[in-house]
Amino acid sequence: MQQNSPEATLEQVAARYERRLETIRRIQELVRDDPSLASEIAAALNGQGQKLSRRRATTTNVERVKAFLFDRKNDWISAPEIAKALDMSRGTLGQILYQGYANQFEKKAKPGNKKVKLWRLRKEVLS
Numbered sequence: 672m673q674q675n676s677p678e679a680t681l682e683q684v685a686a687r688y689e690r691r692l693e694t695i696r697r698i699q700e701l702v703r704d705d706p707s708l709a710s711e712i713a714a715a716l717n718g719q720g721q722k723l724s725r726r727r728a729t730t731t732n733v734e735r736v737k738a739f740l741f742d743r744k745n746d747w748i749s750a751p752e753i754a755k756a757l758d759m760s761r762g763t764l765g766q767i768l769y770q771g772y773a774n775q776f777e778k779k780a781k782p783g784n785k786k787v788k789l790w791r792l793r794k795e796v797l798s
Contacts, residue, residue, distance in 0.1 A: 732763055733772050740792050747789035749781065 702709045730738075735757055740748070754764045768776055768790060775796045781787040 745791045
């Protein structure tokens with residue numbers, strides 16, 4: 672197997688994950704022996720864990736928006752309210768609603784204020 676071949680690279684990845692798995696198992700044993708250790712570790716890593724979760728998000732921003740609207744029973748809501756609830760920038764949300772995924776959302780003017788748009792998922796997206 673060559674040093675830079677795909678097989679070698681996969682072996683390196685597998686070895687890295689095996690080491691991680693061993694570490695997780697050691698932590699499980701420690702927590703089994705001292706259950707209060709879990710909350711202490713979580714508290715100590717909380718700030719770092721939040722930063723890591725932002726970098727390695729498993730949920731995309733569009734999935735977050737769709738889940739948020741779905742959880743609200745797909746009621747009409749303004750973009751600023753969505754952005755605030757999801758701690759998302761207006762620019763990021765605008766890219767989702769107006770450009771990249773516009774076909775998945777519908778909008779209407781807010782009654783009494785036509786400048787403000789209200790948003791929800793299209794019915795086709797819900798089914």
